[in-house]
Amino acid sequence: MNRRLRNKLSWTNHLILSFMLLLILPSCEDQIETTYTYHTQVPVLLEVNTFRNADIIIEPGKPLDRPGKIYIYGDYLFIGEPDKGIHVLDNSNPAEPKNINFINIAGTADMAINSNILYADNYIDLLAFDISDPTDIQMVKREEDVFPNLYSNADMGTILTFKDTIITSTNPNMRSTTWGRPAFRSDFMTMESNFALSGADGGSQSYGQGGSMARFTLLGGHLYTVDEQDLRVFSVEDATDPEYLKNIPLGWGIETIFPFKDKLFIGSMTGMHIYDASNPSAPEHMATYEHLTSCDPVVVNDDHAFVTLRSGVTCRMGVDELHVLDIENLYSPKLIKSYPMENPHGLGLSGDYLFLAEGQYGLKSFDVSNVLTIGDNLIEHFDDFTSIDIIPGPKSLIVIGPEGVCQFDYSNPEKLEQLSCINVSFR
């Protein structure tokens, strides 16, 4: 019994000791380990000579990876791959597009086609390709130093490019750098659709058709390009010999350009600018419609302009809306009505029908014969295909998104029928 008692006591001592140990533990704080992984773009200096001296190689057709802009010309479909090049597809049968070849152009973002000549940017230069035989594409011209905003040092001949990089950090303070990320022109936001019906033609010239998010467009024998701040004008009256004419500063956040008749509609982060290009070599400012800061491509018909505003990290404090403007008096566009949308990107207009790319929410079609009731006139909504931009082409409605390019028969605009989809290669 005695022994048992002693045993009990020693256990009690042990217990008390253990309890005291446990009481010390609160000094031990919760631990937080932070891992922060982010995509960023690391600046890379590139010597102009390195890409000027390198041959532009026409490669056999290859699968889509990151489709950017789309452009149609005749029976051919051109799909830009930002910074990489341009895919050329035979689209004579929209139900079965065929990959023909790939023009390898480093630092490219946009394109336009005029009378069998394809214009594309190559960092600071503008290139012209003869595509009269798409199976045998030839480069015919390099117009140098026309996009000089990319120069970091023009005397040294170096340009500043950005390379996509993934960085992982365990420093919790790294988070604050998200906003310091440099904006990059081939960001997907720039890939808005510029459904340029090329209403005005350049006399005998034949223009292709781009989406509503394009930054290159053709009008009256001239090529117009927009970048962050500037509108640049090139004469392409001799299609094979583009000639840089002038530069018109526009302000900041310029995103898209859309031609209609002899007017240019320029979408920017702060509003829509209208320029009169009846003298194509010297477009003149007519009016600016200002709205909240957001991203916004534009399409236009005779009476109305349709502008989408969308929110997003790169679009600052945007809203998601479709604005319909009265543009009968081009000097003072008036807002008629705005409709809430989900995440509208590019848009395309075909007669009384408006096709709207809603980003990850898919594709919507509206009857816009009465612009006051568009909200009630949603016809169809395809939500299984992320769509960014739209071209209502002559044979099919072409919809592009990060997952690929799909074509629809829209001969009956009330009921779209899917013809084909080219999906991006597995990443």
Add this chain to the structure above:
Amino acid sequence: MSVSGKIVIKRNLLSLFLPLFLWLTCPYNSWGQNGLFVHHLEMGALVGSDEFGPRVNFSFQTFHGLRFLPRHEFGIVVGIDEYSPLTLLPFGMGWRGWLFPEEKISAYAGLDAGFGFTALEKKEVTEWNEHRWYEGGGMFHPSLGIRLKTKKQHHWTLSLGYKRQVVSQFSGTPLSGTFPKNPDPRNTEDWNYIAKDRITFNNVVYKIGFLF
């Protein structure tokens, strides 16, 4: 995710958990008092400190075990730990060891280990398209205590323990432009940025329990 939606989900899950608790813990249940089955209900305070200073959080847990040896019981542990605003649902294996199983007063030791689930936490997407969610992590909980016998066959317990729980909080925005509908949390390619905070809660646990 609206607050009301979150409450509804919590209520749904609780409506699953509560009957389970009640059923497993019902004293009149047929598996009753033959000495083989043991139920140990405990509630108490989790005391620790975080970057803002001291914190006290509520904890409730039940142990349902079998007496394999006179001094040893093994079983499962289910509980709920409220680290406001985060609620963890620990689930795991438990052990109880009794120093003097036959005495009125006995010291005992317990060891619970398992995984803390975050089923009550709903994934949120902010208006800036930032996705935020939690993922559960390991739970480890040793304790020491004393058992006091009541007039009936039941016992009260008082215990002091240490509880370590891990939970990971994620926040990130999917890569703009790729719009993956379901960006993969494991694949950094899908994210513009993704941050993981692996939080380890270190607690001293003061608990009062009921044993039957």
